[in-house]
Amino acid sequence: xxxxxxxxxxxxxxxxxxxxxxxxxxxxxxxxxxxxxxxxxxxxxxxxxxxxxxxxxxxxxxxxxxxxxxxxxxxxxxxxxxxxxxxxxxxxxxxxxxxxxxxxxxxxxxxxxxxxxxxxxxxxxxxxxxxxxxxxxxxxxxxxxxxxxxxxxxxxxxxxxxxxxxxxxxxxxxxxxxxxxxxxxxxxxxxxxxxxxxxxxxxxxxxxxxxxxxxxxxxxxxxxxxxxxxxxxxxxxxxxxxxxxxxxxxxxxxxxxxxxxxxxxxxxxxxxxxxxxxxxxxxxxxxxxxxxxxxxxxxxxxxxxxxxxxxxxxxxxxxxxxxxxxxxxxxxxxxxxxxxxxxxxxxxxxxxxxxxxxxxxxxxxxxxxxxxxxxxxxxxxxxxxxxxxxxxxxxxxxxxxxx
Ligand code: BGC
Numbered sequence: 001x002x003x004x005x006x007x008x009x010x011x012x013x014x015x016x017x018x019x020x021x022x023x024x025x026x027x028x029x030x031x032x033x034x035x036x037x038x039x040x041x042x043x044x045x046x047x048x049x050x051x052x053x054x055x056x057x058x059x060x061x062x063x064x065x066x067x068x069x070x071x072x073x074x075x076x077x078x079x080x081x082x083x084x085x086x087x088x089x090x091x092x093x094x095x096x097x098x099x100x101x102x103x104x105x106x107x108x109x110x111x112x113x114x115x116x117x118x119x120x121x122x123x124x125x126x127x128x129x130x131x132x133x134x135x136x137x138x139x140x141x142x143x144x145x146x147x148x149x150x151x152x153x154x155x156x157x158x159x160x161x162x163x164x165x166x167x168x169x170x171x172x173x174x175x176x177x178x179x180x181x182x183x184x185x186x187x188x189x190x191x192x193x194x195x196x197x198x199x200x201x202x203x204x205x206x207x208x209x210x211x212x213x214x215x216x217x218x219x220x221x222x223x224x225x226x227x228x229x230x231x232x233x234x235x236x237x238x239x240x241x242x243x244x245x246x247x248x249x250x251x252x253x254x255x256x257x258x259x260x261x262x263x264x265x266x267x268x269x270x271x272x273x274x275x276x277x278x279x280x281x282x283x284x285x286x287x288x289x290x291x292x293x294x295x296x297x298x299x300x301x302x303x304x305x306x307x308x309x310x311x312x313x314x315x316x317x318x319x320x321x322x323x324x325x326x327x328x329x330x331x332x333x334x335x336x337x338x339x340x341x342x343x344x345x346x347x348x349x350x351x352x353x354x355x356x357x358x359x360x361x362x363x364x365x366x367x368x369x370x371x372x373x374x375x376x377x378x379x380x381x382x383x384x385x386x387x388x389x390x391x392x393x394x395x396x397x398x399x400x401x402x403x
Contacts, residue, residue: 039100039125041339044074046094046102046124050131051082054232054262055304056324057105059387060130063328064103071332073339082231084108084184088115101125101335108184109134125338127331128358132186135354141344142351142360143330147187150259150320151194153367154299157318158255159198161297162208163286169207172289174254176208177244177267177296178215180224181259182232186353191259191301192224199257211248229263237266245274253296254284261300261307264316268298268402280315280401303368303382308396311370311379315401318369321377323385326363334361 047064049057057079065075076094080087084107092115094102102119104126106112113136116126120138128142158176162168176199181188196219202208203217210216214226229237237258253271258264271278277293284294295315300307303321310316337344350357366377383393 038123039335039339041072041336042074043100043339044076044098045335046091046097046099046119047075047077048087048090048094048102048104049077049079050087050105050107052079053082054302056302056322060105060324060328063325064129064331067328067332068335071336073335080107082107084111087112091115091119095119095122095124099124101127101338103127103129103331103335104133105129106131106133109186110184113138125335127334128353129331130187130327132351132353132358134186137355139353139356139358141334142353142358143327143334143363144187144360145322145327145363145365147190147362148194149365150301151191151196152198153194153320153365154257154259154301154318155195155198157299157367157369158257158297159202161284161286161317162254164202164207167207168286168289169202169254170205173206173209174289175211175248175251176255176257177212177241177248177253178210178227178257179237179240179259179263179267180228181263182230183225183228184230185232188228188259189221189224192227193221195257195259196221196224208254210244211251211253212244213247229260229266232260232262234262234266237263238270241267241270242274245270248274250275250292252284252290252292252294253278254289255297256299258299259301261302261304261316261319264298264300264310265306265402268310268315271296272402280310280313283314283317303387305388305392305396305399308368308379308382308388308393309399310401311368312397313401314370318367318376320365321368321381321385321387322363322365323387325386330361330363 045068049061061077068075078090080090087107102124117138120126126139128139130144132142133139180192256267278295280295282294284296297317300319303319307319346361348360348362351360369376372378382388383390
């Protein structure tokens with residue numbers, strides 16, 4: 001073998017080796033092309049949750065800690081007391097403590113941008129959990145539920161219970177009060193869109209009317225902030241409902257579209273004060289729509305203890321329940337595969353956060369009612385999915401309603 005040939009052969013081999021290592025890089029690229037590459041099994045994962053005041057985020061936090069630790073990671077969990085600035089501090093602290101990934105359920109999806117940008121610049125992978133982080137490139141992945149489905153399930157129940165498809169409200173329009181979620185939460189417009197696409201035709205036909213006059217047949221999905229409840233706050237919802245009840249006067253109320261169980265509770269407290277004649281033992285009946293004492297069909301979301309109680313005793317019609325154990329499992333799978341250098345693919349479309357298309361995983365929610373039919377689930381589904389204990393469930397169905 002002459003030395004020229006040897007040189008050529010070595011060169012060819014070297015370029016082959018370079019090419020194959022490039023190819024290896026390509027196959028291990030992290031699906032979202034922007035994720036950090038230094039996450040390993042055993043690393044610290046930071047978890048930033050919005051508030052302890054809502055039942056679900058406590059379970060979300062505990063689930064994530066358990067799942068991630070079972071999978072061999074360390075965890076640090078912080079709650080932001082619903083304060084955007086506290087959440088930024090939390091995220092900075094998690095990264096300073098060495099977090100190689102941060103899982104963030106944001107208080108304010110836009111305000112949290114600079115903090116996750118800093119985390120990302122420091123080499124951490126950023127996962128938006130349940131709520132999308134908006135207007136930044138610094139979010140790698142998003143895990144959530146099918147957001148419009150919440151509103152769809154709520155509206156479908158209202159349509160059915162009010163018999164709208166068979167002309168309910170044609171003679172005398174049915175009064176309905178409508179609420180949307182928090183103005184700083186990107187989930188809220190999706191919930192509203194899901195519901196409004198289905199309810200709008202009944203405003204157009206004149207079967208439904210909002211006594212406050214805010215929602216009319218010309219209301220658009222983009223107008224949702226006019227009926228939003230800042231921070232999903234129960235007492236804020238109660239105040240907004242007080243204003244609607246004043247406008248309603250002594251007329252019957254057929255339904256309330258509420259996107260969240262605590263908002264539903266604020267609504268019920270307001271009804272109880274303004275119209276003590278209305279009683280949950282007489283649910284609104286489209287066969288007797290002029291009965292002023294009838295209690296409206298009220299929706300909700302999250303399967304909170306209070307909702308289980310209220311549905312059990314007839315004060316609330318349904319709650320859209322998210323089996324959040326699915327969300328923590330998906331998040332853990334995602335983090336595990338990143339740590340193994342695997343390519344991640346989702347069957348769902350990415351969601352745009354104003355800056356980029358974020359690879360997104362969508363879970364399915366369920367509707368809980370007292371007497372389930374079809375795909376609906378019974379109230380004890382909250383126990384079956386591990387959201388609450390059997391003991392707690394037994395307490396829920398014995399507790400007094402709307403205190
Ligand atoms: C979540 C809901 C929750 C609401 C209030 C939303 O972002 O998706 O599940 O009911 O926040 O906490």
